[in-house]
Amino acid sequence: MGVLSVKQIRAWSLTFALIALALLIVLPLLQIFIQSVYVDGQLQWSAPFRTLAASRFVGVLFGSIWLGLCVIAGTTVLALPLAWIMSNTRLASWRWLDVVLLIPFMTPPYIGSMGWILFMQKNGYLEQLFPSLHFLTPFFFSFGGMVMIMSLHLFPFLYLLLRGALVRIGGSLEEAGAVMGGGFLYRFRRIILPLLLSSYGMGALLIFVKTIAEFGTPATFGRRIGYEVMTSEIHKYISSWPIDFGKATSMASVLLTACLLVWYVQSVINRKYTYRLIGGKGSRPSRLRVSGWTTGLSIAFILLLLMASIGIPYFSIIAASTMKLRGIGLAWDNFTLDYYKELLSWGSESMEALLNSVFLSLGASTIAVMLGTWFALVIGGSRTRLQRTVDAFSLLPNTVPGIVMVVGLILWWNSPWMPIPLYNTYGMVILTYVVLFVPYTVQYVKSAFTQVDTALFQAGQVFGGGPSYVFRRIVLPLILPGMLAGWMMTFTIASRELVGSLLILPPSVQTSATYIFAQFEQGQVSLGMAMAVISVGLTTLLLILMESLNSQRKWK
Amino acid sequence: MMNKHVFRTGWKKGAMLALTLTFGLAVAGCGTATPSKDGAQATGSAGQAGAASTDQKLVVYSAGPDGLAKKLVAGYEAQSGVKVELFQGTTGKILARMEAEKANPVADVVVLASLPSVQGLKKDGLTLPYPDAKNADKLNPDWADKEGNYFSTSASALGIAYNTKLVKTPPTSWADLAKPEYKDQINIPDPSLSGSALDFMTGYLSAKGDGGWTLFEQYKANGVAMAGANQEALDPVITGAKSMVAAAVDYMTYKAKAKGEPIDIVYPKEGTVISPRPAAILKSTQHEQNAKAFIDYLLSDEAQKLVADASLLPGRTDVKADKRANLDEIPLLKNNWEWMGEHGPDVTEKFTQMFK
Numbered sequence: 068m069g070v071l072s073v074k075q076i077r078a079w080s081l082t083f084a085l086i087a088l089a090l091l092i093v094l095p096l097l098q099i100f101i102q103s104v105y106v107d108g109q110l111q112w113s114a115p116f117r118t119l120a121a122s123r124f125v126g127v128l129f130g131s132i133w134l135g136l137c138v139i140a141g142t143t144v145l146a147l148p149l150a151w152i153m154s155n156t157r158l159a160s161w162r163w164l165d166v167v168l169l170i171p172f173m174t175p176p177y178i179g180s181m182g183w184i185l186f187m188q189k190n191g192y193l194e195q196l197f198p199s200l201h202f203l204t205p206f207f208f209s210f211g212g213m214v215m216i217m218s219l220h221l222f223p224f225l226y227l228l229l230r231g232a233l234v235r236i237g238g239s240l241e242e243a244g245a246v247m248g249g250g251f252l253y254r255f256r257r258i259i260l261p262l263l264l265s266s267y268g269m270g271a272l273l274i275f276v277k278t279i280a281e282f283g284t285p286a287t288f289g290r291r292i293g294y295e296v297m298t299s300e301i302h303k304y305i306s307s308w309p310i311d312f313g314k315a316t317s318m319a320s321v322l323l324t325a326c327l328l329v330w331y332v333q334s335v336i337n338r339k340y341t342y343r344l345i346g347g348k349g350s351r352p353s354r355l356r357v358s359g360w361t362t363g364l365s366i367a368f369i370l371l372l373l374m375a376s377i378g379i380p381y382f383s384i385i386a387a388s389t390m391k392l393r394g395i396g397l398a399w400d401n402f403t404l405d406y407y408k409e410l411l412s413w414g415s416e417s418m419e420a421l422l423n424s425v426f427l428s429l430g431a432s433t434i435a436v437m438l439g440t441w442f443a444l445v446i447g448g449s450r451t452r453l454q455r456t457v458d459a460f461s462l463l464p465n466t467v468p469g470i471v472m473v474v475g476l477i478l479w480w481n482s483p484w485m486p487i488p489l490y491n492t493y494g495m496v497i498l499t500y501v502v503l504f505v506p507y508t509v510q511y512v513k514s515a516f517t518q519v520d521t522a523l524f525q526a527g528q529v530f531g532g533g534p535s536y537v538f539r540r541i542v543l544p545l546i547l548p549g550m551l552a553g554w555m556m557t558f559t560i561a562s563r564e565l566v567g568s569l570l571i572l573p574p575s576v577q578t579s580a581t582y583i584f585a586q587f588e589q590g591q592v593s594l595g596m597a598m599a600v601i602s603v604g605l606t607t608l609l610l611i612l613m614e615s616l617n618s619q620r621k622w623k
Numbered sequence: 624m625m626n627k628h629v630f631r632t633g634w635k636k637g638a639m640l641a642l643t644l645t646f647g648l649a650v651a652g653c654g655t656a657t658p659s660k661d662g663a664q665a666t667g668s669a670g671q672a673g674a675a676s677t678d679q680k681l682v683v684y685s686a687g688p689d690g691l692a693k694k695l696v697a698g699y700e701a702q703s704g705v706k707v708e709l710f711q712g713t714t715g716k717i718l719a720r721m722e723a724e725k726a727n728p729v730a731d732v733v734v735l736a737s738l739p740s741v742q743g744l745k746k747d748g749l750t751l752p753y754p755d756a757k758n759a760d761k762l763n764p765d766w767a768d769k770e771g772n773y774f775s776t777s778a779s780a781l782g783i784a785y786n787t788k789l790v791k792t793p794p795t796s797w798a799d800l801a802k803p804e805y806k807d808q809i810n811i812p813d814p815s816l817s818g819s820a821l822d823f824m825t826g827y828l829s830a831k832g833d834g835g836w837t838l839f840e841q842y843k844a845n846g847v848a849m850a851g852a853n854q855e856a857l858d859p860v861i862t863g864a865k866s867m868v869a870a871a872v873d874y875m876t877y878k879a880k881a882k883g884e885p886i887d888i889v890y891p892k893e894g895t896v897i898s899p900r901p902a903a904i905l906k907s908t909q910h911e912q913n914a915k916a917f918i919d920y921l922l923s924d925e926a927q928k929l930v931a932d933a934s935l936l937p938g939r940t941d942v943k944a945d946k947r948a949n950l951d952e953i954p955l956l957k958n959n960w961e962w963m964g965e966h967g968p969d970v971t972e973k974f975t976q977m978f979k
Binding site: 185188189190191287290291295303312393395477478481482483490491570572573575587588589590592 | 682684690707708710713716722726727786848852854857864875879882883
């Protein structure tokens with residue numbers, strides 16, 4: 068009993084994780100690579116390089132990278148103060164805010180961008196409400212506007228990671244600093260910052276790859292201001308005649324390489340700056356520096372943030388969903404709820420789409436959490452090369468633009484020699500969501516797990532706990548919040564996933580996202596917006612329910 | 624083509640086998656790869672020959688408009704008892720899906736919104752000719768294939784859509800859009816996303832020669848903005864953010880107008896381009912009889928009436944639309960489809976570069 072069997076379990080677990088990752092992620096992506104070097108029935112190794120040599124390409128690549136860096140800056144400005152407020156001030160008891168702050172992230176990016184566009188454009192809602200503010204329009208339709216929209220969409224993501232880290236840091240370390248006479252800035256610089264760095268690095272990397280892999284905002288807003296990025300280029304080659312998978316996949320490979328480089332840098336930082344914080348002594352939150360005006364300032368900050376990330380886009384979305392005629396604009400006699408009635412009638416196409424979304428994402432998020440937790444535990448502290456390989460593989464779907472990953476999956480699962488008839492079934496959709504979103508759980512669980520001191524496991528063993536007992540009573544409770552966050556994240560994004568669904572849903576099947584997209588394509592903007600309100604509302608309700616169940620359990 | 628196809632899948636199979644082995648995954652997939660594929664093909668063709676009458680399935684990939692595609696499918700289902708699986712998307716989405724499924728095609732019939740792309744499918748040998756289609760002789764011969772590889776069962780015309788609250792006297796010629804009074808007020812759909820917009824550009828250029836580029840240069844100079852696919856270009860005009868769309872698809876405008884939106888369309892006097900919407904049977908079809916019956920249905924009186932009701936131009940010359948301008952009321956450019964098909968990619972490239 069003990070050491071040897073634990074080692075064996077680890078080795079087997081690692082092997083199986085690698086096999087699973089290879090089957091689910093790596094081989095489908097290799098299919099893409101094959102496609103990119105295989106032109107008109109002939110093997111041409113130089114094909115990707117020829118694509119890359121095309122002069123415009125370099126500019127587009129830098130456009131993507133610059134956007135990614137700016138969005139990291141933007142999300143940091145929004146998420147860092149918020150995380151600090153929500154872990155160090157009295158407002159930390161506002162747990163509902165965590166659910167509310169998921170709303171921007173749950174809003175499909177192209178819908179959020181549409182909301183902003185409708186609000187800010189010429190003759191838009193802002194101008195209809197405050198005609199004198201029309202001078203803002205040209206300032207908004209710029210690169211800065213795009214960074215703002217994307218930051219407002221992605222910041223909750225960084226916030227959740229940072230808050231988690233700050234809560235784990237707890238108050239005692241900082242209090243020690245204060246006792247020794249360190250001022251606030253000194254404490255921030257010498258205690259909080261180094262401890263925060265690994266979580267921040269992880270979050271920033273994910274923000275970066277999410278940004279450069281994002282398609283919705285560049286497609287709606289970027290196109291308006293003529294800002295081209297890799298995803299819009301790839302999408303062009305993949306969805307307009309003549310289709311050129313070769314060019315698209317070559318570009319995707321470069322994007323992938325860029326992301327892997329960033330990932331490498333991040334993992335170096337991570338290894339250097341990870342500290343064991345949960346040592347079994349328990350921690351309590353710090354309430355050191357909360358004076359009256361800090362609270363006031365915090366409330367103001369949160370209100371402004373909510374206004375910009377939810378208030379404005381949802382004003383537009385709801386307004387657009389209740390308009391009889393879009394050409395008339397904001398007017399009381401132009402108000403109608405007919406679109407909602409049409410959507411919610413039982414047995415209608417839209418209802419079916421909505422139910423499809425809910426069930427598909429429930430299935431996908433549950434499977435993704437189990438797989439992701441497993442991978443995260445296998446990765447552990449990513450000390451060995453194999454562990455780092457698992458880490459890199461499980462991150463791949465987050466570093467490849469969704470559309471590329473999806474094409475890889477189609478090529479792989481619809482091959483003539485594939486013995487499992489998964490293609491064109493619901494199973495395929497669930498599998499696609501799982502593959503696309505498994506990195507979230509991996510990240511969240513990893514972030515929770517790497518800060519648990521191994522001394523805790525050793526203590527468990529010393530007291531005679533077998534591997535399963537140690538896992539059940541020590542590891543599981545500590546990583547459960549991470550798993551829950553991963554589940555929530557996966558559910559919310561899966562329920563609004565668009566790019567993959569468009570390509571992979573069996574004929575005659577729709578989800579809420581493809582339904583919305585189809586309405587926009589058909590000119591039924593109001594109907595599409597109504598569906599957006601309903602599907603985001605539904606996910607929010609579900610999350611509130613879960614959150615309240617969760618906190619009740621905590622009370623007992 | 625057949626040879627190439629066999630070679631291709633053969634090569635791929637080999638490569639995948641090698642890859643799979645390299646990864647140390649000697650699992651079921653490899654061992655059964657060859658027999659399972661051959662087996663599937665054999666049963667596929669046997670099933671087709673022996674069970675034509677019990678074949679109750681058809682997979683259709685159709686470009687919008689959404690409502691029309693659904694009505695056509697419902698009409699065919701009611702008539703034949705066949706269950707149709709319908710996938711809807713833009714022409715680009717459908718082509719992408721077909722490309723991804725190349726090794727194992729699923730669709731039986733495709734309905735696209737662009738003639739050059741179906742000509743491309745024909746050139747690649749992907750279409751199944753059906754020269755005996757009923758009523759095919761009544762189709763507009765300019766848009767159909769003589770060998771029966773595709774049938775343009777509906778069409779749209781391109782015009783200038785304008786917001787009636789913002790534009791009191793609509794322009795009458797394409798050149799009017801270059802006037803200073805319309806500076807920064809006009810959208811034009813992106814030809815890489817809109818097949819019909821591309822049809823307009825290539826059609827205009829094929830009729831006017833290289834001098835045709837002057838018009839687009841003037842547009843660019845007048846701040847015309849390239850704005851997504853058709854509906855994305857039209858929507859800002861409905862809400863009043865822009866005043867007009869050049870090369871707007873007419874049926875979308877008619878539909879918005881019928882709802883009561885402040886919008887209308889004109890066809891410039893020097894002529895415009897029609898964008899036919901072809902349907903084709905794919906050679907890889909597993910349900911050939913049903914696919915042929917579906918084409919027959921699309922050409923029937925009933926289906927053509929549905930087309931006209933959706934504010935599209937009927938493909939048959941003997942069916943008239945009463946909710947929109949008919950073909951004889953629309954001035955046309957003398958465009959060359961052959962040239963348009965060949966030069967599509969170059970024109971897209973040059974145009975999108977110019978308007979970026």
